[in-house]
Amino acid sequence: MYDFIQKFHSGWAYLALLLLVVAVVNTASGFFANREFTGKDRKIALFGLIAAHIQLLVGLVLYFISPLGLALLGEMKDASARLTSLEHPLINIIALVLITIGWSKHKKQAESAAKFKSILIGFGIGLLLILSRIPWALWL
Numbered sequence: 001m002y003d004f005i006q007k008f009h010s011g012w013a014y015l016a017l018l019l020l021v022v023a024v025v026n027t028a029s030g031f032f033a034n035r036e037f038t039g040k041d042r043k044i045a046l047f048g049l050i051a052a053h054i055q056l057l058v059g060l061v062l063y064f065i066s067p068l069g070l071a072l073l074g075e076m077k078d079a080s081a082r083l084t085s086l087e088h089p090l091i092n093i094i095a096l097v098l099i100t101i102g103w104s105k106h107k108k109q110a111e112s113a114a115k116f117k118s119i120l121i122g123f124g125i126g127l128l129l130i131l132s133r134i135p136w137a138l139w140l
């Protein structure tokens with residue numbers, strides 16, 4: 001069980017990050033080019049949102065069964081233990097909240113520029129937060 005969840009979280013991360021990068025780049029290009037917000041822009045952002053939420057859900061399960069998750073929460077003096085048991089989960093939950101807020105806000109906007117801006121801010125900051133706390137040494 002642990003093995004499968006750990007490998008899934010490790011592999012799905014490539015897809016989730018790729019789709020988030022594509023969503024941020026597409027949204028930024030739409031915003032700065034002053035384009036109209038179309039169904040295609042919505043779908044591109046939606047794929048990023050869904051992939052990131054799946055990553056979050058699998059991460060939450062992993063946290064309770066991994067020897068590097070909750071099990072290490074007492075070891076705050078060790079930087080790598082702190083990263084996988086506290087910083088990575090906490091910052092990623094915050095990132096997903098920002099991504100979700102960006103997505104929800106765009107739906108309430110009427111103008112294309114405002115839609116692009118909501119997604120760009122939420123997804124952009126969310127992606128930077130995620131990248132800042134990936135356990136790179138474990139992953140690559």
Ligand code: HEM
Pocket residue numbers: 006009010013016017052055056059060062063066067068069070084085088089090092093130134135138139140
């Ligand atoms: C979009 C959000 C997330 C991304 C992109 C992400 C990505 C990653 C990556 C690339 C690794 C290293 C995997 C490896 O060892 O090959 C990892 C490990 C880990 N992640 Fe996440 N993660 C995310 C969210 C979360 C969340 C929300 C939690 C917990 C609440 C979590 C818990 C963990 C744990 C415990 C590990 C260490 C697993 C182990 O090796 O046993 N992750 N994550």
